[in-house]
Amino acid sequence: MIVPRRVALRSLFALAVTAFTGGALARIAGAPPSGREPDDPSAFDEMYGGRRIQGRTGPSGEPVALVDGRPLHLMRCADGGYVSPLDHYESCPTPLAATRAAVDAAGSAPLSRYAAAHGVRPGGSPRGVHA
Structure with missing residues (x-):
């Protein structure tokens, strides 16, 4: 046929x-409902200490953390852990643990909107340099 x-x-x-x-x-x-990758090890979104903390992997592979919508600078340590400018004495194993430690160290004080610009003052000049 x-x-x-x-x-x-x-x-x-x-x-x-x-x-x-x-x-x-x-x-x-x-x-996933939030649009992030399901295997993202740095991804979190939760309430901790009365604050909303969020994290994800940035475009260049570094972890990005937000506390109440404001960026928190995370630094990688030689031991593979993470620290923040608010709690830089103890290395935390994950970005989530480092963000929680920063919230504990900050208490009720809000993060500066310049918190992610490590070493830069509000006027844009590096520390110690005054325009």
């Missing part, structure tokens, strides 16, 4: 649309 060309093209089109739609829906259904 010979299948007419029009029927074959319709069948191929329907098959392609079904495959594309199924693949797209599977990708959407499997995505």
Whole structure:
């Protein structure tokens, strides 16, 4: 039996649309709700000490932490841990632990909006240099 060309093209089109739609829906259904990668080891979003702390991996692979929406500078230590300018005496094993330690050290004081600009004063000049 010979299948007419029009029927074959319709069948191929329907098959392609079904495959594309199924693949797209599977990708959407499997995505985490926040839009971040599911294997991101630096990803967290929680309330701690009455503050909202968030973390993720930045574009160049470094961890990015926010406390109440303001950036917190995290530094990598030689031992593989992390410290922040607020609590730089003890190395923490993860960015989450370092962010929690910073919240504990800050108490109820808000972070400066310049907290992520390590070594830069509000006027934009480096420490010790006055314009």
